[in-house]
Amino acid sequence: MNTEEAGARTREAAEAAILDHQDKDDAAAAYEAEAGEPAVLSGAAKRKLESRRKLMAAARKLFVERGYHETRPQDISREAGVGHGTFYLHFEDKLDCFLAFTEEAADELHVFVETHHAVAGSLDEGIRELLTAIFEYSDENPGVLAAALTDVSVISTGDTGKKMPVDRWADVWAQLMDRWKETGEAFAELDTKLAGYLIVGAIKQGGAYGHRRRIERPDMIEGMARLFVRALKK
Amino acid sequence: MNTEEAGARTREAAEAAILDHQDKDDAAAAYEAEAGEPAVLSGAAKRKLESRRKLMAAARKLFVERGYHETRPQDISREAGVGHGTFYLHFEDKLDCFLAFTEEAADELHVFVETHHAVAGSLDEGIRELLTAIFEYSDENPGVLAAALTDVSVISTGDTGKKMPVDRWADVWAQLMDRWKETGEAFAELDTKLAGYLIVGAIKQGGAYGHRRRIERPDMIEGMARLFVRALKK
Amino acid sequence: MNTEEAGARTREAAEAAILDHQDKDDAAAAYEAEAGEPAVLSGAAKRKLESRRKLMAAARKLFVERGYHETRPQDISREAGVGHGTFYLHFEDKLDCFLAFTEEAADELHVFVETHHAVAGSLDEGIRELLTAIFEYSDENPGVLAAALTDVSVISTGDTGKKMPVDRWADVWAQLMDRWKETGEAFAELDTKLAGYLIVGAIKQGGAYGHRRRIERPDMIEGMARLFVRALKK
Amino acid sequence: MNTEEAGARTREAAEAAILDHQDKDDAAAAYEAEAGEPAVLSGAAKRKLESRRKLMAAARKLFVERGYHETRPQDISREAGVGHGTFYLHFEDKLDCFLAFTEEAADELHVFVETHHAVAGSLDEGIRELLTAIFEYSDENPGVLAAALTDVSVISTGDTGKKMPVDRWADVWAQLMDRWKETGEAFAELDTKLAGYLIVGAIKQGGAYGHRRRIERPDMIEGMARLFVRALKK
DNA sequence: CATGAATGAGACTTCATTCAT
DNA sequence: GATGAATGAAGTCTCATTCAT
Incomplete structure (x- = not known):
């Protein structure tokens, strides 16, 4: 495939x-x-x-x-x-x-990311492309990601047993990083699962901060990309 | 000061x-x-x-x-x-x-971090010390950080106008990084404000993931520290 | 007729x-x-x-x-x-x-009783036959009588103006007793109308009790028959 | 006692x-x-x-x-x-x-019956006294007994685990009949438990009938008493 | 005749907050 | 200061019935 x-x-x-x-x-x-x-x-x-x-x-x-x-x-x-x-x-x-809303948003973002060919390419480019796709989606759908990434545990104590957007998204990043490990672009000891969650958490919190402080999109992307690339690159 | x-x-x-x-x-x-x-x-x-x-x-x-x-x-x-x-x-x-609960927790963590002398030292050591302090606090006060870091916007739409634990914590990290920039340990272009939020977000999400997957504390600390150090170090 | x-x-x-x-x-x-x-x-x-x-x-x-x-x-x-x-x-x-359900059940029981020739015969035999027919029907159609005998007033305050199964059944008993009065088997002062309702009420409540306590059918029939016969016989 | x-x-x-x-x-x-x-x-x-x-x-x-x-x-x-x-x-x-309403009514009736000394005396008198007490209570509290005797199963499918008025009342009658068996007034083979339920069912249904047909209280009491006495007396 | 999506009044229940004691 | 009974607006969800297809 x-x-x-x-x-x-x-x-x-x-x-x-x-x-x-x-x-x-x-x-x-x-x-x-x-x-x-x-x-x-x-x-x-x-x-x-x-x-x-x-x-x-x-x-x-x-x-x-x-x-x-x-x-x-x-x-x-x-x-x-x-x-x-x-x-x-x-x-x-x-x-x-x-x-259902949450899944819809996750699906949309998934489509968005894929249609923007963000997944192909080198680590440097890939990270920038992915962040760009995410922020573009966020521009077109203001507030949707923040809402969809809401921690369900705040909403309902009992486990819903569903894979939440956070998990799906963390997976996407993990898979990408796995590829970069294979191609030797990412450093060898990288725990991609954990890193996936760290990145999603960072983007979520960073996004909220950027939104509040009205930081320009390119600055956000650049600021995040720089750190992510440094953290992951061999 | x-x-x-x-x-x-x-x-x-x-x-x-x-x-x-x-x-x-x-x-x-x-x-x-x-x-x-x-x-x-x-x-x-x-x-x-x-x-x-x-x-x-x-x-x-x-x-x-x-x-x-x-x-x-x-x-x-x-x-x-x-x-x-x-x-x-x-x-x-x-x-x-x-x-009030949220502030109490933030204060406690602050005290904890400071009394553990986590703030002194080099970038490498500092990050590890800080993470260690955080996870030790978390061990002694299970669930408290997760609860205290709850996004208030999920709770109440209207802005409370209060500085939330997330902000305080992001500040702590930012100040640390500022110091490391001064000492030349951190890379020069680092946006410490943004990085503070990214780190807090990463820890929050990573912590939840580690808790769910029952990852051992040393592994969590090592996994996070490695990434943070790589991301920040000159 | x-x-x-x-x-x-x-x-x-x-x-x-x-x-x-x-x-x-x-x-x-x-x-x-x-x-x-x-x-x-x-x-x-x-x-x-x-x-x-x-x-x-x-x-x-x-x-x-x-x-x-x-x-x-x-x-x-x-x-x-x-x-x-x-x-x-x-x-x-x-x-x-x-x-409609209620009427169907009443009709079925009626047919059942008649086809079992329960109505013919002496007071002693008649009562036993009738009870036997009722309990046989109940065995073949578990729960139907209890449901069909539900007091409609519990269901709807307004009078439905319909003849409920209880009334039909009370009538059947009353007619039987009238016959036994004519033949001189039942005591003379017997108010057959009232007795019809008393018997139906007794069977209903007794049936529920027997069902709950899992009393054997022959014991139920004998226990009831004895009392009914004593109550009615000259 | x-x-x-x-x-x-x-x-x-x-x-x-x-x-x-x-x-x-x-x-x-x-x-x-x-x-x-x-x-x-x-x-x-x-x-x-x-x-x-x-x-x-x-x-x-x-x-x-x-x-x-x-x-x-x-x-x-x-x-x-x-x-x-x-x-x-x-x-x-x-x-x-x-x-709670149901229990209150049962308690009241209990008090009523006892204060009317209905329980003392011979089988003949006892039955008449008891019925009199019941109908007097019913006169003073119209509709209460009918409502309190409502079959709970019509209200809630799940068992409530509570002793309903029907059961309490059936018990009262059963105890009385036990006494009459001891004194030799009631016939020996009498199953007092079952008879208790039969009587309560009869009274309930008969009461409803009498209410609908506006039968005079003395006639109701006499009609019922006659049958109950015949059914139980040695 | 048959369908099943749509309806909305209304049922039961909760809970943050007040206030008389 | 402390109490805890009282409050009633508001919330979630149900279900007998209608009606366009």
Whole structure:
């Protein structure tokens, strides 16, 4: 499998995930995926997808603007222009909705990163490209990453058992670093798993700082890239 | 200002802050501060201090165990063994109590770090010492740092206008790095402010990861230290 | 009117009632009734009857297993394998469906009792036969009587104006006792109406008790029969 | 222990139960019980008892008038003239409140029966006295018995683990019959446990019937008594 | 006739805060 | 200063029913 294909497939999955709800009762989506093209949806299925799209958009808007605890299911419903009950037709509960938002954002960023060919190339370039992609996404979707990276443990004590965006993102970095270790660009003793988390943590906190202090994007990228490159390069 | 002085002042403030609450109506504390020594407290003031101590301990226990949103003022009062209303004699509201906990933890860590002479020494040693101090504190106070570093924006949308532990901690690192820049140990272009936040973010996220994966403390310290040193050293 | 005729008419009604719904728009049933025999049903009518049969079976299952308030129309539809909306094609509302279940059960028991020739014979034998029939029905249809005898006033405050199973059953007993009074087997001052209700109440409560305590069926029958016979016999 | 004492203690318990909530956090009540006399209650405790009294009265009124499902906690609170939250200060949930009502009624009836010396005497007299007491209570507290005897299984599927009024009442009858068996007044093979439930079921159903048909109280008592005496007497 | 997405009133419950004692 | 009963706005979620397809 080459990167192109991976990108394509991933994009597909991401787009599907935006509309779909996990692997639940969405026969139409399954059909679509199999057939490889939009296909004809029954009226009911179309309506349902439309509702979900509206709810997801509303949820994203409000979670970003107000945060998890300040957003009520009923606000999301109203913003989406659907009835209160419809919310619970699409999400098990509020947390489920938040996690769906979170996954959507992660998928989008994934697509974004891949389409920006950030993953290819040398350590120096790769890091800069990746940071650039991330900050570009952040520019186009202000606040989304910060909201999606919210620590769920602050929201719910019980483990959700889901892979959170933080983990996905840490993985992406870890894989990249594994490649750089193979090519001999990164130093040999590097613990890529741990480093993945450190980098994500750094970006998250640094991003918040930069946002608050209104630091220019290029400066942020340069400041971070310099440190990351130094830390990792052989 | 030399380190000694800074340390002394800071330690004093930290110790005071543990019992006191900022610049509120704490006659006893004010008196103590003016007099320059513990002094004899009136019965009522002693009782009040005792109540506050119990409340703070209870709050810490519950915020750590359950998190902010799962902890009710009533729970704190009961855990402290005081009446529900007493809570509001000592804190303006729940958030105020959380911030007090947060500051207490930050103060403690500060004291801990300073008493462990982590701040003195070369970049290599300094980083390792500091990380060691942090993880030792974390061992002695499990969960406290994670809880105290909770992003307040997840808790309340409105800005609290307070300097959060994250900021204090980032400052500590920044000051250290400034020194290393002066001594020529750190590379010249280093943006110490930004780097402070990146490091705190990395530690926070890395700490959570290590906790989840039950990574041994020395491995965590070594893994982090290696990266930080590489990133910063000239 | 002799027993034979009564039995025949009743059986007919019972069988009809299982499929039909009161005096609603059931063209097929009307046709059937007029023609006096099953006749050929149109495709649509056949489908409708099939839907109703499935809904009734599902309703019985769920009302018995979970009770009225824990059973939602949606559950019944899903269990029946029909669309949610179909439910309201066959029943005015949830209560209507419950009453249909209730009547079906009463009809079945009636048929059961009559086909077991429980009504013929002496007071002693009659009571034992009747109780035997009831408990046999209960064995074959566990929980159905308990569910069908549910006091509707617990379900809906407003009077439904319908003759509930309790009333029908009390009537059956009253008629029997009237016969025994005529034949001089029962004591003369017996208020058969009241006694009918007392007996039904006793059986209902006794049945629940026996079920909970897992009392053997013969013991239940003997225990009840002894008391009823003593109470009624001249 | 003689009947007098039992009566006295029971009455005390009943009165206490009306105000108290199980054996929960009501220190004042405990104190009162130990001291053997009303004692001085702290202001707070007095307020709390007053609230509970009002809530219990309101709950009884509404459960009787509208039934369980048509009565909302908030209706009870409003009727009682207290805030919504106060309800949950006194009852775990709506079911808990209903069960408290149910117990209160059972206790009252118990007291009523005992103070009417219904338990003493021969089988003939005893049955008539007991029925008289029951119907007098029912006259003074219209609808309360019917409501309190509501089958909880209709309300909640899960077992509450509590002894319901039905059971208590069946017990009372069973004990009486045990005595009559000892004195040789009741027939020897009598299964008093089962008979207790049969009688309660009969009274419950018969009472409902008599209420609906507006049968005069003496006629009800006579009709029932006749059957019960015949059923039980040697 | 059948479907199932949509609805929204309303149910139950919680909890941060107040205030009379 | 301390108490803890009281509060009621607000929150999450349910479910009987409708209606467009």
